Amino acid sequence: MLLNSVILVLREVLEAAMVVSLFMAFTTVSQQSRYFLLKAILLGLVAGATYAYFLPEISNWLEGIGQEITNTIIHLGIYLFLTGFLWLISSNILLPNRLVKAVMMAAIILAISRESAEIMLYISGFRSDHFLMRSVLSGSLIGLAIGVSCGIFLYHLMIALKPAAATKFICVLVVIVGGSMMSQATQFLIQADWLPSTEPVWDSSHIISEHSLPGQLLYALMAYEATPTWSQIVVYLTSLALMILVIASARFLQDQSKYD
Amino acid sequence: MMKYFFICMAIMLIPLNSYAAPPVFEILIKDHLFYPDELVIPANTKVKLLVKNQDATPEEFESYELNREKVIPGNTQAIIFVGPLPPGIYPFFGEFFPKTAQGKIIVKESGK
Numbered sequence: 001m002l003l004n005s006v007i008l009v010l011r012e013v014l015e016a017a018m019v020v021s022l023f024m025a026f027t028t029v030s031q032q033s034r035y036f037l038l039k040a041i042l043l044g045l046v047a048g049a050t051y052a053y054f055l056p057e058i059s060n061w062l063e064g065i066g067q068e069i070t071n072t073i074i075h076l077g078i079y080l081f082l083t084g085f086l087w088l089i090s091s092n093i094l095l096p097n098r099l100v101k102a103v104m105m106a107a108i109i110l111a112i113s114r115e116s117a118e119i120m121l122y123i124s125g126f127r128s129d130h131f132l133m134r135s136v137l138s139g140s141l142i143g144l145a146i147g148v149s150c151g152i153f154l155y156h157l158m159i160a161l162k163p164a165a166a167t168k169f170i171c172v173l174v175v176i177v178g179g180s181m182m183s184q185a186t187q188f189l190i191q192a193d194w195l196p197s198t199e200p201v202w203d204s205s206h207i208i209s210e211h212s213l214p215g216q217l218l219y220a221l222m223a224y225e226a227t228p229t230w231s232q233i234v235v236y237l238t239s240l241a242l243m244i245l246v247i248a249s250a251r252f253l254q255d256q257s258k259y260d
Numbered sequence: 261m262m263k264y265f266f267i268c269m270a271i272m273l274i275p276l277n278s279y280a281a282p283p284v285f286e287i288l289i290k291d292h293l294f295y296p297d298e299l300v301i302p303a304n305t306k307v308k309l310l311v312k313n314q315d316a317t318p319e320e321f322e323s324y325e326l327n328r329e330k331v332i333p334g335n336t337q338a339i340i341f342v343g344p345l346p347p348g349i350y351p352f353f354g355e356f357f358p359k360t361a362q363g364k365i366i367v368k369e370s371g372k
Contacts, residue, residue: 193341
C-alpha cells in the first residue's frame, strides 16, 4: 500500500508542481513577492476539496459524463490562462501588474484543484481502516515530498539562469505544459464520446512504455501518450502553434508601438 | 434570425439521437477486485462500460492501453465509452488498489 500511495501521489503532484515552480521562478526572476502564489496554492487545495466532495454528484451530470466535462473545462481553463500569461509578458506587461497576478493565480488554482481532488478522494477512502491509513498517509507524504522536491529542483534550475534567459526558458515550458493540458482535455472529450474515438496513429509503448518511469515523467511534462489518436495530435500541435503565435504577435505589436 | 438558428440546431441534433445506442457491458468492483476480470467485447464497435463500484472506497478505473481514466466514488457507478478497437488485449486496473484490482478487455472479431 505504501508504494502505491507514493506513486499515485507523486504522479498527481508532479503535474501541478510544474506549473507552480514555473511561476515561482518567474516571480523570483521578476523580483516580486511570492505571497500571492501561496494564496493560489491554498485556494487550489480548497477548490480540490470541493471538487472531491461533490464528485459523486458531478459524475452524474450530463448522463454520466460530468467528470470528463469538468476535467476538460479545468484543462482548457489552464491552457487559456497560460496563453493569457504569455500574451501579457510578451506585451511587456509584467509583475506586479494585477492582471498578470490574476492569470497566474487562476492557472495554479485550476492545476492544483484537479490533482489534489484525486489525492483527497484516494486518502479519504481509507477513513475507516486505521491500519492501512497509516501506510497510505506516510506513502502520500513521501510522494508529496518527492514531487515538491522535483518542483524545487526545476525552480532552482530556472533561477540559476540570467533573468532574460530564465524568462525565455519559462515561456518554452509554459508552452509545453499548455500543449499537455489541451492533449488531456481532448482525451477526456474522447472518453465522454463528445469526440469520436479513432484508432491510434502509432504505438510507441515498446520504446517508452507509459508504465515505465520515463513514460510517467514524460506524461507529467507533456502528456506523453504511447498510443495517441489523430484528434489528440492535431489539438496538441494546434495549441502549441497558437501559443507561439500569441507570443509572436504580442512581440510584433510591442515593436510596432515602439516605432510609432 | 435567432429562431432559424435554433431550428437549425434542433434539426442537427436529431440524427445524434437516432444513432443505435452502443452495447452496454457491466463490470463490478467488489473488495477491490473487478468482476469479470476478463471482459470480451466485439471488435470495431463502440461499447459503453458500466462500472459499478460496490465498495465503500473510491476507485479509479485506469488503462494506458485504452487511454482511459475515471474516478468512481464508493457505492456509485460510472460509464466509460470504449472503442471502436482493433482485436487485442487491453489491460486495465484500479489505480487506488492496483495490487488486486486488475483486469483486461479482450477485443475479438465477432463470430470467432
